[in-house]
Amino acid sequence: MTADGGDRTAARRRRLLWAGILAVVGLVLLLVGLTVADGALAGIEVVLAILLLVASYAVQHLARRESLYDDRR
Numbered sequence: 001m002t003a004d005g006g007d008r009t010a011a012r013r014r015r016l017l018w019a020g021i022l023a024v025v026g027l028v029l030l031l032v033g034l035t036v037a038d039g040a041l042a043g044i045e046v047v048l049a050i051l052l053l054v055a056s057y058a059v060q061h062l063a064r065r066e067s068l069y070d071d072r073r
Contacts, residue, residue, distance in 0.1 A: 008066070015063035019056045026052030 026049045033045030 010062045012066065015059050017064065019060040022052050022056035022059065026050070026056060 001018075027048065029045050030049035033042045033049055037045050
């Protein structure tokens with residue numbers, strides 16, 4: 001494996017790790033926003049949670065797309 005390939009693999013793993021972290025934080029905020037919080041704070045938490053989950057999906061998609069359409073093939 002070349003150094004470039006190792007760098008790409010490490011970058012992909014970092015992106016997938018960040019996607020997982022964003023997803024967990026988003027799910028926790030969604031759970032808190034829907035169960036514990038009330039009023040305007042609950043709405044803000046739910047919107048922020050949805051944004052984090054969408055960001056997590058986008059980061060995951062980019063990481064997988066980069067490996068799928070690798071130009072070294």
